[in-house]
Amino acid sequence: MARSVLGRGTARERVLEAAMALFGEHGVNGTSLQMIAARLGVGKAAVYYQFRSKEDLVLAVVEPIYDDMARLVTIAEALSTAEARRDVVVSGLIEMCVRHRRLAAVLYGDPAVDSLVQSRPELAATVEQFTALVTGGNLDTHGRVILAMIVNGIYTAAIDPNLADISDADLLQSLQAGTRHLIKML
Amino acid sequence: MARSVLGRGTARERVLEAAMALFGEHGVNGTSLQMIAARLGVGKAAVYYQFRSKEDLVLAVVEPIYDDMARLVTIAEALSTAEARRDVVVSGLIEMCVRHRRLAAVLYGDPAVDSLVQSRPELAATVEQFTALVTGGNLDTHGRVILAMIVNGIYTAAIDPNLADISDADLLQSLQAGTRHLIKML
Structure with missing residues (x-):
């Protein structure tokens, strides 16, 4: 039985790994549970045993990111000034x-992921709180542009294929x- | 006759304007010459009178960007050091x-535009020369990350819908x- 091939635990992780690889190749919408099963050499039922639907699977893939975001929001909200909250959220964003x-x-800008997040009130709320903390404080026009450079620069440098050879530690630093350097300009 | 409705000159510009609006709504691949004609309230022949094919039309839309890039490459290549060349190209990129x-x-990251550019040796060569000048000079790991923050930050801030209310002059400044501020760190 396929079920015995993919038990829980590491089997679940193998499904997630295969899903991520296929999302990277075909996008979320272009990847079926059937393709994931084929990649793992198991039946579709073995994948369904781990995840009831593709939506469940995508949620499991992105969950760690939203958990981190929610944790950062909680940490930041305890701080007393908008500037301190923003600085800790931006630093957390880098990490x-x-x-x-x-x-x-793999997932940046994927419309299927965006609409899934928007359809989940708890995820959408986390993104909204996070964004509010990042843009918090009274920023003038100049500050808004510098902040956009910071935040967009962080996102896009982290996923830049030209920097893929750089270690996590060096990239972080x-x-x-x-x-x-830039945040001083705000 | 449709031809008389869309003469040359401003009519050509009206087609380009309509095309850009539709590209923004449906992507390049999702936009047909028929849709452009319908938006303008003219027949398809009137659009074909201006552009022989959709490819021609897309090229006409993106051409000003590649002309600017080519001009910057020419200007930069006259300078004597890699650092001077990089600085002028980055400054030109902002402008x-x-x-x-x-x-x-509208066009950033559109796969249809990317593959059209790759299929045109003269456009692909311009992008390659431009990129070589931007990344020129001997950059260590740290410098490569900072440069990615600069270049990606410029691109993405310029197209950030949250900054759409900021004037061109303020955004530029x-x-x-x-x-x-960042380039000093290289």
């Missing part, structure tokens, strides 16, 4: 983008240094 | 991204200030 850089490169 | 920000927002 998060680097740690999930492989995943982010350089993004933090660049951000510290 | 270019801001001036074409509406167009860039802030991106230049942020870039000057």
